[in-house]
Amino acid sequence: RISVGKAPGRADMTQADINALLIERGKAGQRVERLKGGDPFVFGRGGEEAEFLRERGVPFRIVPGITSAIAAPAYAGIPVTHRDAASSFAVITGHERGDERESGTRDAGNAEMRRDWSKIAHAADTLVFLMGVESLGENAQKLIENGRAADTPVALVQWGTWTRQRVVTGTLADIAEIARAAKITAPAVTVVGDVVRYREAIRWFDTGALFGKRVLVTRSREQASELSDKLRTVGADPIEFPMIRITEPADGYAGLDAALPGIGGYDWIVFTSANAVKQTFDRLNLLLLDARAFGTTQVAAIGSVTADALRERGIVADFAPDEFVAEAVLAQFPEPVSGKRILLPRAQDARDVLPDGLRERGATVEIVTAYQTVIETEGAMQIHEMMDAGELDIITFASSSTVRNFVEAMGGSPVPDAVMLAAIGPVTADTCRELLRPPDCIATEYTMDGLIAAIETTLAAKGAAL
Structure with missing residues (x-):
């Protein structure tokens, strides 16, 4: 990629230099894409460039755009x-x-x-x-x-x-x-x-409650695009600042790899995140296994995104609770639990509420680490500057780990009161209260759509109060 763009008062390259570059690369036998905004023939100087190329024997095609x-x-x-x-x-x-x-x-x-x-x-x-x-x-x-x-x-x-x-x-x-x-x-x-x-x-595009709002997305690099895409559809301007990166667990998947060949011998396997699903199936594939290895083992999915990740891999969850927190899962988990063997692939350092609760009810729970999250600090200075300049409207937190990592990456600096804090559920909200301040909105549906809906509701309420 070579930047030859122009902006008010400046140009990365003069038009004469652009023409020369097109000729140089074209005559070298390279396939060159001259990318322009809008339509190249509507005040885009495409006509001049095409004429220049034709005079010098360089073939070209024109792809019309929308001006x-x-x-x-x-x-x-x-x-x-x-x-x-x-x-x-x-x-x-x-x-x-x-x-x-x-x-x-x-x-x-x-x-x-x-x-x-x-x-x-x-x-x-x-x-x-x-x-x-x-x-x-x-x-x-x-x-x-x-x-x-x-x-x-x-x-x-x-x-x-x-x-x-x-x-x-x-x-x-x-x-x-x-x-x-x-x-x-x-x-x-x-x-x-x-x-x-x-x-x-x-008027249609700039009417939503989130239109023009600059929203900090703190999910992992692998997952940030999902929330960012959803935010763009409602007119927000997402800024991706991944707080966590998904990496292999400290044991190098030893525990997960040891459990997977015998996965059909468990009564239940409980997935608490889409990351756990992805890592489990990636390891299954490396072991030359697939969904058939589950046999008669029943599958629980905590959260609709987790259930979707399973469905994409040919597994329909036998149990998907209405609420996506450990306490609610325990209350709704199908009986009988006593005597059941349960496999729980999860993140390193995850909460023990779920496995402890299942054990108290008589289950044998085997925890295997499917992945770990590590902190990302790149871009922290830019976020500091944006907050200081009042250029940030909302910060989203999709897990407790993103809150903890955000606080660490930002050096413990407080978030201005003018910046809305949005948490995906009560557990994440509790971490916000502990490390930052009470969140301005908490999703009651613990999904990306639920988080956006909670933000829209809160903004609408604030607007009505003005």
Whole structure:
């Protein structure tokens, strides 16, 4: 990967250098992907690059994209055309050749030489300006001077389609001041026309309680993406800060490997996490065994995610309690328990409430360590800075170990009261109380969906109280 991106006021590489690089790599026989945002032929300089390649005998293909001129307004709930408001739209660059304010380039030329504002003002019912934040006030004034009504609706969509998307609306007369007060900066798309009025009726992307919230995800690297993906679907901006890493147990799987060949001789095998399922089946495969090794052994799954992990491997749990904590499992565990042989593959240093409770009821419980979690500290300084700057809204904890490791990684620093703490269940909540402070919300369903639902409920309640 070679970064050749451009941002306001800077460019990783000049256009001439980009062209030269394309030729160099293309003539070396390499397959080159020139990745651009939006559509390469809509103010993406794709036409220039294609022409340059053709002149020098380098073959290419064009893959169309979706231009931000359509995508950003759509994510803001603004259609660029509408049967009752606009039958045409035009896309206009906010700066021209030689205008360096947002391009990050130094092309020579006259920024106004190809602009005829008398034509632009009436070119279409809807006008969409790209790369025009710095010249917003000037452009709005030019449109008014050339006959566009001063009260024409205008919207600015910053970071369109991203979870950090922000939208401000106004008119040609006041949009520059509104955008300045809201501190709207590039990248942003400007939409001019009556279609802007449809935003409140159609608005869909930025309506959820979690929209735009920056949420710290403290799960292991292997599991963080699941919660992050779910958070993105409700508009949150997840920041992955894995507090734990799943590694092999201290005994190098000796205990687990010794138990697995005889797994069919147990009455029950109890899985308390998806990690335990994964590690157990990984070891089964290495031992050239599969789900058939379970024989008549009954299987318990603590938590819906654990049950799903088993189902993916061809096992339907015989027992899946309604609540996912050890105390509830003991209360619901199928009788008889006395005299039963139970295998419990679990994390190293896990709580002993479940095995102790089963033993008290007469079971023989064999504990084998399937994995251990170790602390991750990479990124702690960045999280410190984000909290100090007020750039973090919520911290999620999916287990007690993530709480303990977070506290250790952060050097015991307190979490600002403005940052919401969200715990996946009562055990994790107790650890929060002990090491940090009482959590602001506790999931009653101990899953990622349950955690998100608890956060949404808490935010909605806080919003209603304001």
